[in-house]
Amino acid sequence: MIEAVLAQASIFKKIVEALKELISETNIDFSEAGISLQAMDSSHIALCNLLLRDDGFKSYRCDRALTLGVNLNSLSKLLKCAGNDDEMRIFANDDSGADQLNFSFESANSERVSEFSLKLMDIDADSVDIPDMDYQAIIDMSSSEFSRIIRDLSSVGEAVSIDATKQGVKFSSAGDAGKGSILLKHQKSVDGDSALATSIEINEPVSHSLALKFLSSFAKAAPLTDRVSIHMTEDVPVMFEFKISEIGHIRFYLAPQIDDEE
């Protein structure tokens, strides 16, 4: 038996919206520690990793660890039936082998309860261990600023190069029609007045070229949180982390583009 109650359905809705563009089908792992998900896009260029800790839920119960395969497009359609302020309950019964995942949404005044269930799928995906590592540069910036930069540069080119130095971070892109760049300067204090400030923790300057196609699907996670942190080290995948308040995070890993050898 699995049962997880989330005070606000909107968080889950936004998570699914953030993921469904990148991946269409995924296994969701339910364990005692919470709900997690790891999926790679079909081309093996990007990977996302979602974690929702058990203590972030209003109540959480998982008797036996279970992996359930879902189609994210169907899930997203189903979640459209939930109000943003509804309380959401996810439950599955594994006594007779879970073949569906159930959702119930209760409105804030408890007057309306709706219940939906989602058919499960048999998805063959191997989960991988992502090594923890120390990154050379960590950029902490506003998530809305991030999605705006990605949107702006998407109209210029297909790839963005992110250059981080002690002074600031520069996003630049070039295409047939021209080129553009956006520079964000490092500001000493992040907390307090300015939610738009950018802070950079850096050991050595790092530069990466990344496909905008993937970044624009990562940017779909921006509504979840105010901040995004970009973790970079030369020659390893870039990690984008969106912290979801008090419950967990979504992390995206993206393989960079490298210079052609010829």
Place this chain on the structure above:
Amino acid sequence: MATSTSASKAPGIEAVVVRKKTQTFLDFGQKQLTAEPCKQCGMAYQRGRTDDEHLHKKFHRAWQRRQDKALLWHDDCESIVCANGSVQIVDAHSPQRIVKRALAILNLANEHLGACKVDVLGERKVFLFIDKGRVCGCILAERIDKARRLVPGLSECQGGFIRVVCGISRIWVVPGERRRGVGVQMVRAVAMRFVYGCPVGLDQLAFTQPTDDGRALAERVFGRRDFLVYVEE
């Protein structure tokens, strides 16, 4: 020189960007990075390589068409109506044509299961799950008289022989139709109709050595981990 190479290629971002970039892939040790067979059609190809993906797509489509044709079923024979389809029973008394078709589907399943081919039905019966004119799964059931209990979670037997009535020699569900209860409903149909007019209890049903999926199904059907198994003759 950079411009001359880019001019020979199709116009793209390379026209302005001086150096051409190559997209790298993530390698966290996942299996699929190497050429893994497609779970349905079995063709091995590398995920993410456009030419490989394209080739696979073409092959998969052709395979799908063949498979769809092979799985069509419009014959009517003795059947039991289930929640989302019906289970039809084919035995030696069915018309020859239907027996032949059933064996063809059974051998398709054998190919997937890696089991040997079945040429003659004999005293055995085939149970086919049909939904919307297509076969979703099949069972080959036979008359046996003894089976032994499995040690839970292992592939060993324990205890002595137990008298049973019916053995499920093959069970297979079409990959795209899994996780919707087809297997369970087929086993129930076997229990109900294997012996005409006399339902067989679940404690008189046995499986041959199961695959991992088969074990999961058997545990679900019998509600116990030490279900009965037998060795096929």
